[in-house]
Amino acid sequence: MSLLRSVIESMFTPRLVKIYGNSPLQVERVYEPNLFEKWSDQIINSIYMLWKLGLYGSPLLVGYFYRKGYLTSDYFITLTKFVTSIGVILVVSFCVRGFGRSTNSVYQKFLKTLKDADTDLTPSNKQALSRYEFDFYAWPAEYTWFNMDGIAKKARRNIVRPVSHRNAFQLISSVPCHIIGYLSIHTFGIRMIYPGSLGILQMILGPVLLQGRTKLIESYKGVRSKLKTKENNSIDTMFIDRRNETENGNTLVVCCEGNAGFYEIGVMGTPIEAGYSVLGWNHPGFACSTGKPYPVQEHNAIDIVMQFAINKLGFKKENIILFGWSIGGYTATWAAMNYPDIKAVVLDATFDDILPLAVSHMPQSMESIVKLAIREYVNLNIAEQLLTYPGPVLIIRRTEDEVICLEEGILSSNRGNNLLIKLFKYRYPLIMNDAQLKILQEYFSYTGPKQDDFYRISGVNSDLCRSLLESYISENSKSYPMRIGEDMDDNQKTQMVLYLARKYMKDYKSTHCTPLPRDMFQAPWDINIVENDFVLT
Structure with missing residues (x-):
């Protein structure tokens, strides 16, 4: 029996x-x-x-x-x-x-x-x-949204699109476009945006993912956990604990992968090699995580990951760095918006808004439907979320990026440029006039020695810029937007814009999917520690 x-x-x-x-x-x-x-x-x-x-x-x-x-x-x-x-x-x-x-x-x-x-x-x-x-x-699920306390379950912040005022005829005439947009996103659209959710791709990558997971467990003592989100999705995570082992081990890096990235073979390797504690996770619908990578499910996934890191793994918010690669910048900036006390945000090969990229890859005849579908159902506007975060930010720009450039081989069309411009317009509005914007755009069109030459020819006095920033902070505060620049002339504003651009953005000569070397994973510049150019390795 x-x-x-x-x-x-x-x-x-x-x-x-x-x-x-x-x-x-x-x-x-x-x-x-x-x-x-x-x-x-x-x-x-x-x-x-x-x-x-x-x-x-x-x-x-x-x-x-x-x-x-x-x-x-x-x-x-x-x-x-x-x-x-x-x-x-x-x-x-x-x-x-x-x-x-x-x-x-x-x-x-x-x-x-x-x-x-x-x-x-x-x-x-x-x-x-x-x-x-x-x-x-x-x-077995180790940490679930249903077991969180009331404070942890408080309402999260989201970017709300302004209500468009349209008459009855406009509303009725737009119904067919809404239907087509909805059906497009909820059939093939979400899979085009997140190809990593395709079952056929996961089946092909299955042995590679298993090999990568094995390496994380055996070589780095990785610990796997299952988390349950608000909609009961299962999120597969991997934690590498370096606390009290390495110089950077007490800082946790939460990694947010790209649209075809998995923690098993993704960006975790860079902060691991740099000696950090690292927490990786897979998007809903990727590998062993369940669900679909729609924005709401993405929000709830990174939210439970952050709660797990804070309440279960025991890391303080001020000891957490969010690291987003490519489209992973969306979940990283959403988390930064809702956890503003974290240590820093590092964005690698990330764009400002998915809409320009989507439009550039679709037939011109479908532009109106693409715009409606993106804005209504997958409005991945990374810049809007990043503006709400008050802490240190580092943007890593791939100078040979073939994915987030609107024009292949044209560095000035890299959407990472737009991300930094939007951040500067919010944080330092008084030094971002039309003249400074044009100079900054020209600066972004160069890299390497040419960019260094442009910086030098522009006559940037780093000591003066640092002194002006320190004086402003001592007399006012560090909060954004800053009012610095009210009494500056155009030349001083130009110097300050270029000085800040060099602090906020680092160039990496590579294509979109090349693994980031550990020496590029730098501690983001903090305005309170102006001379902090130390590379954490």
Whole structure:
């Protein structure tokens, strides 16, 4: 009777992939299923893949069979028999898989560990469970939105679009565009913006993601956790703890990946090599995280990650740096807007607003629909969110970026330039006149020695700029927007704009997806520590 119970329990339990070693001396080993589990698993997975292919291809198949005249009563009888046969094979396969797993001592030991962790996720049970690599859906949630206290659940800040005043005719005539925009975003649009959510891409990258996750766990003692968001999405996270181990270990870097980035093979490597504690996470719908990367779900995902970092991992807000790469700048700046006391924000290869990029990649005839769809449903306006954050910011510009430049090979069309310009217009409005804007745009068109020459020819006196900033802060405050520049002439304003541009933005000679070297991950310049050009390595 106990064998029968064990077989039934093991039918629908998670797939075990590998077992990690207890120490650096014990290497990980791949889990070896017995023949019963191996072959039954292959049959179940094959039937599942056929079902998915049939489901996605059903409109084409139905049309094909209809044109061939196959949709007759005899056809449906044959189809019913076929489905019944598949069902019988599937039931038998589940039974055989249950038997195979119930007779495998290694799997049963894993199953007991999983049950213990499900019952009570104590540190010891979590450590024991972390030795196993298995289907993430079965991983017990360690931190959930529903368990947060009232203060942590307070309403979050969001950028609200101004209400447009339109007459009845304009409202009615725009309904078709709204319908097309909604359907576009909620079918192929969100997948075009976030290709990492495509199942086919994740299936191709599966072995690579597993290899990357293994490296984080075995080489850096990474700890995996499942978080539950407000809408009950599961967010897969990886934490590398360097506290009391390295010079930068007491600072946590929360990494926000790009639109096809995963923490397993993403930007975590840069702050890890620089000696920081690091927390990575995958967007909703990416790899083992559930949901879809719509803005609201993205907000709730980074929100639960931040709450986990503060309340569970024990990091103070002032010891947290948000690191966003590419479209990850959206979640990074949203978190900065709602957690303004964090230490700093670092944005790598990030743009100011997704709309110009979306319009440039779509046919001109669809421009009006693209604008409506983006603004209504995926308004990823990074600049608007960044303006609300009062702390230090570093923008890293890729000088050969082929993704966020509106014109390929034209550095002045890099949307990172626009991000910094918008930030300066808010933070230092009195020194950002038309003349200074033109000079700044020309400065952005150069890089390397040419940019250095332009900076020198412009006669920037760094000591004077530093002195003016220190005097202003001592007499007023550090709060933004600053009123510095009221008594400056055009030459002084130009010097100040270029001085600040060199402090806020660093150039990296690379394309969009090249991994950022650790020496580029700098401590953002803080206006209270004007001479802080120290590179954290």
